[in-house]
Amino acid sequence: MDLKLQAVRAFIEQGDDFLLTTHVNSDADGLGACMALARLLRGLGKRADIGLPDPPAEQCYFLAGWPDVHHYTDLDLSGYSSAIIVDCPSLDRIGPVRENLPTGLRILNIDHHHGNDNFGEINLAEDISSTCELVYHLVSGLGYEIDAAMATQLYTGIIFDTGSFRFSLTKPSTFAVAGALVQLGVQLDDIANHVFGNKSFDSVKQLGLAIDSIQLHLADRVAVLHLDREGMQAGDPDEIVNYGLMVKGVEVAVLLKEQEPQRYRVSLRSRDTVDVSEVARLFGGGGHSRASGLRLEGEASEITKKILAEIGRYLA
Numbered sequence: 001m002d003l004k005l006q007a008v009r010a011f012i013e014q015g016d017d018f019l020l021t022t023h024v025n026s027d028a029d030g031l032g033a034c035m036a037l038a039r040l041l042r043g044l045g046k047r048a049d050i051g052l053p054d055p056p057a058e059q060c061y062f063l064a065g066w067p068d069v070h071h072y073t074d075l076d077l078s079g080y081s082s083a084i085i086v087d088c089p090s091l092d093r094i095g096p097v098r099e100n101l102p103t104g105l106r107i108l109n110i111d112h113h114h115g116n117d118n119f120g121e122i123n124l125a126e127d128i129s130s131t132c133e134l135v136y137h138l139v140s141g142l143g144y145e146i147d148a149a150m151a152t153q154l155y156t157g158i159i160f161d162t163g164s165f166r167f168s169l170t171k172p173s174t175f176a177v178a179g180a181l182v183q184l185g186v187q188l189d190d191i192a193n194h195v196f197g198n199k200s201f202d203s204v205k206q207l208g209l210a211i212d213s214i215q216l217h218l219a220d221r222v223a224v225l226h227l228d229r230e231g232m233q234a235g236d237p238d239e240i241v242n243y244g245l246m247v248k249g250v251e252v253a254v255l256l257k258e259q260e261p262q263r264y265r266v267s268l269r270s271r272d273t274v275d276v277s278e279v280a281r282l283f284g285g286g287g288h289s290r291a292s293g294l295r296l297e298g299e300a301s302e303i304t305k306k307i308l309a310e311i312g313r314y315l316a
């Protein structure tokens with residue numbers, strides 16, 4: 001792992017005001033990493049603000065620094081000379097924040113997505129469980145202190161992105177980092193309760209709707225779940241797609257989410273054999289080999305047909 005420690009140290013030492021942001025529809029990994037880095041920078045006497053393209057990931061509400069998480073329009077972006085952009089394979093993932101970045105901004109890109117396009121002055125893109133794991137390696141490599149609050153921010157991102165250490169990108173190093181974070185004072189059960197046991201009544205009902213919609217295709221190896229406009233009223237539930245993989249024999253799960261009339265965000269999850277990032281890229285999306293996403297417009301039945309045709313080519 002090349003952490004480019006000297007370059008990152010210079011980037012931090014030479015900047016005074018840092019903007020931190022992550023992808024649209026932020027999650028606990030991206031936001032946890034932003035929160036940990038903001039805490040680090042403030043501890044060093046720097047100005048560090050988190051400005052997100054849309055509402056923050058709710059799983060992070062209990063973390064230190066939550067009241068300081070802003071929508072980007074609440075900040076004057078022209079006032080920053082440095083930015084740290086996390087958990088994004090490309091700059092367009094930060095949505096409307098991108099057009100509002102000041103010219104001459106120095107960018108540090110910290111990410112763990114396959115196919116990161118190396119935007120930014122310094123790029124740390126590693127094949128690793130989570131951006132939060134990468135941030136741990138970086139902060140400890142630089143020799144900065146990690147307190148219990150920062151450890152909690154990082155641990156939250158790690159358990160979120162690894163599905164509690166279940167997904168294939170979970171490596172021995174992930175457990176080593178988690179062990180170190182527990183040593184630093186992380187309360188495992190408390191975090192799990194906040195992250196996984198804190199859903200609204202409406203979002204649990206939404207899960208029921210999605211499960212009720214499940215259909216199997218391609219010799220029962222692909223599960224498709226569908227939430228229409230009405231089903232989406234409780235919010236955008238990325239993790240529901242994983243329920244498709246609970247079905248025995250299913251290799252790929254697909255969740256269609258109708259965000260605007262006939263405009264869908266589609267989440268893909270793969271158990272083992274299919275690289276769903278390749279499928280997503282065929283439609284202009286992206287992600288990881290086991291978890292990816294894309295957007296398509298049209299009727300749900302047509303979208304399902306198109307995606308199944310491509311998945312079918314990968315299901316040998």
Ligand SMILES: [Mn+2]
Nearest residue numbers: 029087131161
């Ligand atoms: Mn991530």
